[in-house]
Amino acid sequence: MNSFITEDFLLQTDFAKRLYHNFAKELPIIDYHNHLSPEDIATNRQFDNCSQVWLAGDHYKWRAMRALGINEKFITGDASDEEKFHKWAGAVPYTLRNPLYHWTHLELERYFGITELLTEKNAAATYEKTNDLLSQSSHSTLGLLQQQNVELLCTTDDPIDSLEHHKSIKEQRLSPKVLPTFRPDKAFGVGNAISYNAYLSQLKNVTGNSINDYDALLVALENRVDYFHQNGCRLADYGLEQIYHSTTADFNLDTLFQEVRNGKQLSVPQVQYFAGKVMLELSKMYHKRGWAQQFHVGAIRNNNKRLLTQLGPDTGFDSIGDFSHAVTISGFLNELDSTNQLAKTIIYNLNPSDNEMIATMVGNFNDGTIRGKVQYGAAWWFLDQKDGMEKQLNTLSSLGVLSTFVGMLTDSRSFLSFPRHEYFRRILCNLLGNDVVNGELPADEQWLGKIVSDICYHNAVNYFEFDK
Known part of the structure; x- marks a missing residue:
């Protein structure tokens, strides 16, 4: 049986077909968030x-x-x-x-x-x-990426990573361009004292500095931020249940740090307070260097404890959580904005019930200094399918400004995942094409084509400023 994937797959109107084929199809791909192996790229596996x-x-x-x-x-x-x-x-x-x-x-x-x-x-x-x-x-890995016209991609890397493979890719002048992303979740993961202290030992080894108090932790992290920046990084990323922020708790950060260093188990409020404070300091470092920060919020992970024990994490036992986000996101962004230290920010939600809240929340912190400075991110994980993408695009259109959107990403570990950009582009063009046919948008092919090409490529180029 022949495939149903025709050249006009998902494109229901002639206008949508023209938008896709004339303005989206041939654009290069900037995949600014994925989990590909830089080693596989550097060695052209x-x-x-x-x-x-x-x-x-x-x-x-x-x-x-x-x-x-x-x-x-x-x-x-x-x-x-x-x-x-x-x-x-x-x-x-x-x-x-x-x-x-x-x-x-x-x-x-x-x-x-x-x-x-x-x-x-x-x-x-x-x-x-x-x-x-x-x-x-x-x-090969490079061949697969080049087939899909991938121009640039950003991997996801721990602060302790040597970035040796990124350096190798740059030295070999390989195509596409590959840049690291700073993923510091473990740097404030004080919920488990044993694993956290083991991590700090590794952080000490790569910085060469003792990490004996809270201030020393921040110095070590800034050392790594600088190192990543020197190696082309312009993005940070977090995978969190929630963005942590408290206006009521008042713990001494160095006391909490010392307790963890001594192997004490902190309470949940203490863990979240510590994490939120470290994240605030990191955000100020990003702002200083012109980075963007990404927050992926709302996953409840490792639900099946029996199979987690057998197979380990990231094996398919995570799901959508029902956390409360509005107050903490507002407080976190507001604290940074109040001192003019809020970096470019993208927030992705996993629970679709948070769509409208996130889309309206980010709008509170756009101040006219940067186009689309604080963004409602692309449909993520369980939502990066046709229905989820359409809902994200409709929410952003209704409550924000669609034309500033920096577009899709794969968030994938697979070198075969890049047709997801095509999938998104077809869905976007079909959505706009239907609006034209329904008389809800003018049939201005050139203008709508520009909006499409901006969302699919040009907005990301301008927003992330990877070459700076």
């Missing part, structure tokens, strides 16, 4: 087979396979790569209406020219064809 590049680490697929009753042996277990591929191929027809169904066939067609719908019946032939292509230079 050649994957041995399709399972390695497509299934390994993909908890979206793992969740679907478990739901279909597939044994863990064929997901993260000791089955062969070929056996795992066959199990995934057999699962795909049953994922219809899940974004995995669209993504799977987009990726097979864009990277491998395969237009047949994937099933168990054609799994062997598909596996053979993809593996043959993956052995060629056109399908």
Whole structure:
């Protein structure tokens, strides 16, 4: 059976088709948030087979396979790569209406020219064809990125990272350009004294300075911020249940620090107070250097304790949380804004019930100094599917200014995930095209085309200022 992925996939009107094909399709990709391996890029890794590049680490697929009753042996277990591929191929027809169904066939067609719908019946032939292509230079990590016209991407890196692979990529003058992102979550993760003290030992080793008090912690972190900046970093990122901020608690930060250093377990309010204060100081460092900061909020992680023990974190047992955000986000941003130290900020929510709150909250802190300075971020994780993207775009359009939006990202660990940018671009163009047909927007192709191209590419170029 031939694929349903035609050249006009998701484009329901002639106007939408013109917007996509004339203004979005050929634009380069700036993927400003992902979890790709910089080592794989620096070494131009050649994957041995399709399972390695497509299934390994993909908890979206793992969740679907478990739901279909597939044994863990064929997901993260000791089955062969070929056996795992066959199990995934057999699962795909049953994922219809899940974004995995669209993504799977987009990726097979864009990277491998395969237009047949994937099933168990054609799994062997598909596996053979993809593996043959993956052995060629056109399908190395760099080849895969270049196929999708990726111009620049930002990986996600811990403050203690040496950035050796980023340096290697730059020295080799590889394309695309690859820059680090500062992800300091562990630097304020005082909820577990044992792991936190182990982390501080590593931080001490890379800075060469003792970290014996709270002020020394901040000095060490600024040392790493400078190091990242020197290596092209212009972005920080956080993955949090909530943005932490308190106006009622009043703990002594150095006392809390010393208690953790002595192995004491802090209370939840103390953990959150400490984290919020460190985040505020880091934000001031970002502002000073012209960085942007990203906050991904609302995930409740590692829900299945039995399988967490067996398989570890990031294996598909996280979900949408129902945390309260408005007061803490307002307080956090306001404290920075009050001293004119609020960096460019993007906030992503995981719970769709927070869409309107986040979209209106960010608008409180746009002060006319930077276009779209504080942004409502792209549909993220469980929401980065057609319905979620449309809701994010509609919310931003209704309560903010869509034309300032810095667009989509993959947030992925897979080198085959970049057609998600195409997916987003088609959805955006279809949304605007429908508005034109419905008489809600003027049929000004050039102007709407400019808005589309700005959202898909130019806004990100101007906002992040990676070359500064």
